[in-house]
Amino acid sequence: MLEIRNLHARIGETEILKGVDLVIPDGQVHAVMGPNGAGKSTLAYVLAGREGYEVTAGEALFNGQDILAMDPEDRAAAGIFLAFQYPVELPGVGNANFLRTALNAIRKKRGEEELDAVAFLKLARAAAKQLAIKEDFLKRNVNVGFSGGEKKRNEMLQMALLRPGLAILDETDSGLDIDALRIVAEGVNALRDGKFSALVITHYQRLLDHIVPDVVHVLANGRIVRSGPAALARELEASGYAGLEAA
Amino acid sequence: MSTTTETAIQELADRKYKYGFTTDIPMEAFPRGLSADIVRLISAKKGEPDWLLAWRLKAYEAWLRMEEPHWARIQHPPIDYQSLYYYAAPAKPAPKSLDEVDPELLKTYEKLGIPLNERAALAGVAVDAVFDSVSVATTFRETLAKAGVIFCPISEAVREHPELVRAYLGSVVPAGDNYFAALNSAVFSDGSFVFVPKGVRCPMELSTYFRINARNTGQFEHTLIIAEEGASVSYLEGCTAPMRDENQLHAAVVELVALDEAKIKYSTVQNWYPGDAEGRGGIYNFVTKRGACRGRNSKISWTQVETGSAITWKYPSCILQGEGSVGEFYSVAVTNHHQQADTGTKMIHIGRNTTSTIVSKGISAGRSNNTYRGLVKILPGAAGARNFTQCDSLLIGNECGAHTVPYIESRNASAKVEHEATTSKIAEDQLFYCRSRGLSEEDAVGLIVNGFCREVLKELPMEFAVEAQKLLAVSLEGSVG
Ligand SMILES: Nc1ncnc2c1ncn2[C@@H]1O[C@H](COP(=O)(O)OP(=O)(O)OP(=O)(O)O)[C@@H](O)[C@H]1O
Ligand SMILES: [Mg+2]
Secondary structure, three states, X not given: OEEEEEEEEEEOOEEEEEEEEEEEOOOOXXXXXXXXXXXXXXXHHHHHOOOOEEEEEEEEEEOOEEHHHOOHHHHHHHOEEEEOOOOOOOOOOEHHHHHHHHHHHHHHHOOOOOOOHHHHHHHHHHHHHHOOOOOHHHHOEOOOOOOHHHHHHHHXXXXXXXXXXXXXXXXXXXXOXXXXXXXXXXXXXXXXXXXXXXXXXXXXXXXXXXXXXXXEEEEEOOEEEEEEOOHHHHHHHHHOOOOOXXX | OOHHHHHHHHHHHHHHOOOOOOOOOXXXXXXOOOOHHXXXXXXXHOXXXXXXXXXXXXXXXXXXXXOOOOOOOOOXXXXXXXXXXXXXXXXXXXXXXXXXXXXXHHHHHHHOOOOOOOOOOOOOEEEEEEEOOEEEEEOOHHHHHHOOOEEEEHHHHHHHOHHHHHHHOOOOOOOOOOHHHHHHHHHOOEOEEEEEOOOOEOOOEEEEEEEOOOOOEOEOEEEEEEEOOOOEEEEEEEEEOXXXXXXXXXXXXXXXXXXXXXXXXXXXXXXXXXXXXXXXXXXXXXXXXXXXXXXXXXXXXXXXXXXXOOEEEEOOEEEEOOOOOEEEEEEEEEEOOOOEEEEEEEEEEOOOOOEEEEEEEEEEOOOOEEEEEEEEEEOOOOOOOEEEEEXXXXXXXXXXXXXXXXXXXXXXXXXXXXXXXXXXXXXXXXXXXXXXXXXXXXXXXXXXXXHHOHHHHOOOOHHHHHHHHHHHHHHOOOOOO
């Protein structure tokens, strides 16, 4: 369970999050929508522990643990995964090597046995196949020269392997073709097991056709200004965000 | 400070430089200081022929007339050459076979990860183990001898193959080449000798493992590798030393000779003790390495991963004399804390259609200084010569320095010389990306740095690439956060 209460955060002198309240019970998927610059990515980064974001008030608990006090790697080990809006390139770092290093780092922190190269490749190939990802993906350097959509698929591959308890998807659907969209949704749905939860940041209803959210929130000007059932997303697509920010 | 904290700190330091132990065995050393008499003593100890003693003495005379060079971007207090020991060796007489090697020495190399027992050894790698001033063991000699390859301590080669040594010694790096080469030529006590005859591909990787153990002792090895027509060989050297507060001098000379169609691949993983975080102690590494591509289409390839030493001063070079000959230099130099590295290469194009490639990756962290210094020289006869140079620097933190000093002298209009250089920092978003996937900050740095060095690391023989990767990560410990 993710519990965010009265979360305030700033970048430098500018306050971006101005009191976010959001609770995602186990097993639920919540969508966060909202205008450009509202603070959606900021919320995602603060939850994942990026430097440069100063939390000035409020709290965020995951399964009762104060995650704001933890290093990013410890949050990852606790089960938080962020699929980046703009995945980062790592020149010279092989994708398979990166994935295995990450997986083993997390397994080690959780007191599980590390995987050898053979066992890992078996797992990675299976996951890649599920996501209709070409195998040469594993051999290439992390995100280097990947198309926009390929980068997003690569994020999903990482998620599938790391099996988080909470996935934060920051506009993972942007730049995806229709098939990829369905595959990403299947990737998320495959993890839904009654315990896994997700915070899905998106601008479009079409993703939510495939990943049906339990709750839809609107984040505007650093606050959740409206929450409602899945139908809210459709409503927003028709009416836009006008008038919501003042609420 | 409580003793528990002290042990904790000691443990941490030991973990960072895990080769910092000393070996306790009876040693024999000559008196401190350098003189013509010491040179004579070394030569006599080795039972050398007169021509070699004369060569040493000439080098010594030359050294006396020379001055320590100061053009590199390095700083150090004056070195007192008279306070050093120029010869130190295990007191027991040299073992005749592996079975006779002192068990303490076997244990030392075992601890360093270099088992000298042939059954336990890395498959396909023959090792010459040099301990302070002498070679203590060479493995797989019989296997190599069957192929016609000579791989032995140079002191033994002087006795067993004097005509070969005499023909090639000093033919690439003359005794009076530079201050440190002259010093080495006067007092060198061992090193490896490799001879691969015409048409032979050496059946194993050859490697020399250099270990400085004794206090206040300089290590001066002289390595000579000859590949005759159509021969090929891959050679690797590794180096470590105990952790000591004083600086120790290592001034080696390496000479390579490649005849027609011959190929020599020379790889170095240099991990001499770098000194502590405050810059106390560490090895002064002043090394002259040069290869002569004498024959047509010959090739010499230098790959170096330099992580250790307080100071590194080293420019493995190629003299591209034979038509169509190829020179390569792939380098990773890492400096952390107060380390200083001034390293690079010289590619001298003499023959027609000679080509050279230089890929240098400099990584600086802490308060260290890292300089690439390179010369590409195209002589008038080198029609069609080509060079490609790429120098990338990676900075970690704000207190370190990276410098690139490329010299290009082209005296042939048909030559093509290309130079690319970049300087970057480890980006915050890269670190965060890795950490959000569960990697610790140090592992993230290690991964990114290894990626940055990929083009060089892939040139290393497989067996050593993994070791080198680990080494990179370890040498940058404590550089972030
Ligand atoms: N490093 C930064 N320095 C200053 N301002 C920043 C920085 N990063 C983000 N901001 C500002 O914070 C605000 C929120 O940005 P954020 O990226 O969270 O928006 P978003 O809701 O994800 O928008 P989008 O829908 O366009 O992705 C924006 O006004 C942005 O300009
Ligand atoms: Mg965003």
